Amino acid sequence: MSIQVYNTLTGRLEPFQPFSGDKANVYVCGPTVYDYSHIGHARTYLSFDIIIRYLEYKGYKVTYVVNITDIDDKIINRAKETHEDPLSLSKRFEQAFFEDMKGFHLRPANFYPRVSDHMQDIIAMVRDLIRKQFAYEVDGDVYFDVTKIRDFGKLSHQSLDQMMAGARVEIDRKKKSPYDFALWKHTGEDEPGWESPWGRGRPGWHIECSAMSMKYLGPQLDIHGGAKDLVFPHHENEIVQSESYTGKKPFVKYWIHTGFLTINGQKMSKSLGNFITIRDLLKKHSPESFRLFVLSTHYRRPVDFSEDGLIQAKATLERMYETRDRLDNLVKSHDYKESSPKDEERLLEEVSEAREKFLMGMDNDFNSAIALASFHHLIRLGNKIVDLKPSKKVIEIALNTINELGWVFGLFRQEKKGSVVSNDVKALIEERDKARKRRDWKKADEIRERLRKMGVTLRDSPDGTAIVVES
Ligand code: AMP
Ligand code: ZN
Numbered sequence: 001m002s003i004q005v006y007n008t009l010t011g012r013l014e015p016f017q018p019f020s021g022d023k024a025n026v027y028v029c030g031p032t033v034y035d036y037s038h039i040g041h042a043r044t045y046l047s048f049d050i051i052i053r054y055l056e057y058k059g060y061k062v063t064y065v066v067n068i069t070d071i072d073d074k075i076i077n078r079a080k081e082t083h084e085d086p087l088s089l090s091k092r093f094e095q096a097f098f099e100d101m102k103g104f105h106l107r108p109a110n111f112y113p114r115v116s117d118h119m120q121d122i123i124a125m126v127r128d129l130i131r132k133q134f135a136y137e138v139d140g141d142v143y144f145d146v147t148k149i150r151d152f153g154k155l156s157h158q159s160l161d162q163m164m165a166g167a168r169v170e171i172d173r174k175k176k177s178p179y180d181f182a183l184w185k186h187t188g189e190d191e192p193g194w195e196s197p198w199g200r201g202r203p204g205w206h207i208e209c210s211a212m213s214m215k216y217l218g219p220q221l222d223i224h225g226g227a228k229d230l231v232f233p234h235h236e237n238e239i240v241q242s243e244s245y246t247g248k249k250p251f252v253k254y255w256i257h258t259g260f261l262t263i264n265g266q267k268m269s270k271s272l273g274n275f276i277t278i279r280d281l282l283k284k285h286s287p288e289s290f291r292l293f294v295l296s297t298h299y300r301r302p303v304d305f306s307e308d309g310l311i312q313a314k315a316t317l318e319r320m321y322e323t324r325d326r327l328d329n330l331v332k333s334h335d336y337k338e339s340s341p342k343d344e345e346r347l348l349e350e351v352s353e354a355r356e357k358f359l360m361g362m363d364n365d366f367n368s369a370i371a372l373a374s375f376h377h378l379i380r381l382g383n384k385i386v387d388l389k390p391s392k393k394v395i396e397i398a399l400n401t402i403n404e405l406g407w408v409f410g411l412f413r414q415e416k417k418g419s420v421v422s423n424d425v426k427a428l429i430e431e432r433d434k435a436r437k438r439r440d441w442k443k444a445d446e447i448r449e450r451l452r453k454m455g456v457t458l459r460d461s462p463d464g465t466a467i468v469v470e471s
Contacts, residue, residue, distance in 0.1 A: 140186030
């Protein structure tokens with residue numbers, strides 16, 4: 001069966017059929033790098049990671065692009081506060097973003113284009129939009145003229161007339177219509193700027209995503225995504241400027257938007273100040289626990305962050321590892337019991353049914369929450385199989401199915417159950433390993449005791465490194 005995708009543009013579930021056969025082009029709006037990324041960002045990139053993994057699992061050849069917004073008002077304002085050059089500030093936080101993402105083992109994007117590296121592409125596009133009379137220049141600023149577009153508002157399902165009637169928008173004397181948006185902004189000498197046909201300036205936010213997505217993926221994209229906050233105006237504006245530029249419709253076949261990660265029901269955001277950075281989260285929790293926490297909810301629904309939720313995810317994850325390890329050990333132990341072929345057939349059918357249900361869940365708009373319920377069932381079956389000790393074939397099929405579907409979820413990145421630990425614990429174990437190498441037994445024992453108080457029990461392996469037995 002084909003994958004059904006909920007398309008924000010049509011408001012319906014649609015069968016996934018990319019523009020060209022088995023090639024799927026995916027563009028997801030990346031971070032504005034003026035601060036450390038928070039776990040709301042991680043939720044969105046993890047949700048797209050699951051989507052992309054599933055597309056690849058189904059045989060699609062995915063090209064994935066995530067942009068880096070390294071020049072914008074927020075960056076400039078922050079740089080003024082810290083007395084830094086805006087581009088070096090954004091470079092610093094771009095590096096931090098990559099470091100933070102590394103822990104989550106995301107399928108890397110094929111391209112991470114930066115705005116500051118694509119000025120000429122952006123200028124060429126703005127120029128063409130003026131030539132085609134979709135945009136106009138006023139005192140060094142360039143605006144897109146939304147009144148030229150009949151279907152402006154189609155993504156957020158509102159018409160320009162409704163918008164004008166309903167909203168209180170600030171009147172800007174430079175704009176012909178209040179919903180016109182800046183493609184190019186004139187900048188003063190004290191701000192970053194690039195030479196252009198309209199004088200020194202920098203791009204407005206929306207144009208970067210049209211210019212860079214088309215450069216790497218062509219004039220039409222299969223999937224374009226981001227969290228729900230980007231539907232209007234960002235993605236709406238991307239549509240009109242891209243379709244006016246290329247003359248091709250639709251710019252994007254499937255628009256996918258993720259729900260927010262909230263905290264006490266409120267969207268987590270840098271501007272509200274209610275955020276938890278990824279680095280702070282990873283001091284206490286493992287990236288894999290967070291992954292499981294995120295995939296327990298369908299990507300379109302909100303996820304409310306809670307410490308309890310993460311503690312529970314860790315316990316669940318450990319049970320999954322334990323079952324996998326038990327099956328693995330049983331295969332290696334050669335301790336198989338003879339069982340009647342009839343029993344075996346029933347077990348194999350149950351495993352296969354759980355697998356089918358998992359895939360049906362994922363086919364249904366990548367519903368990882370439904371798929372996870374089947375995965376839990378599979379884990380319970382795995383334990384039943386270990387207790388029954390059937391033939392090697394059954395054990396191996398159960399183990400392979402758990403590993404196969406675990407791969408779709410991006411789980412089982414650790415070798416053994418006990419390795420699901422936070423960065424703090426990892427750092428302490430490393431410190432203790434080093435102390436042991438120096439033969440500093442006192443220090444090594446102190447750290448072992450500290451870890452024990454944190455609930456982590458170690459065993460030393462023959463090569464001198466510690467293995468977590470229980471955490
Ligand atoms: P930003 O750096 O704020 O532009 O965000 C980068 C990406 O993360 C965009 O796709 C946003 O829509 C998404 N995002 C921002 N905040 C949240 C949140 N609280 N929950 C989920 N996604 C978010
Ligand atoms: Zn974007």
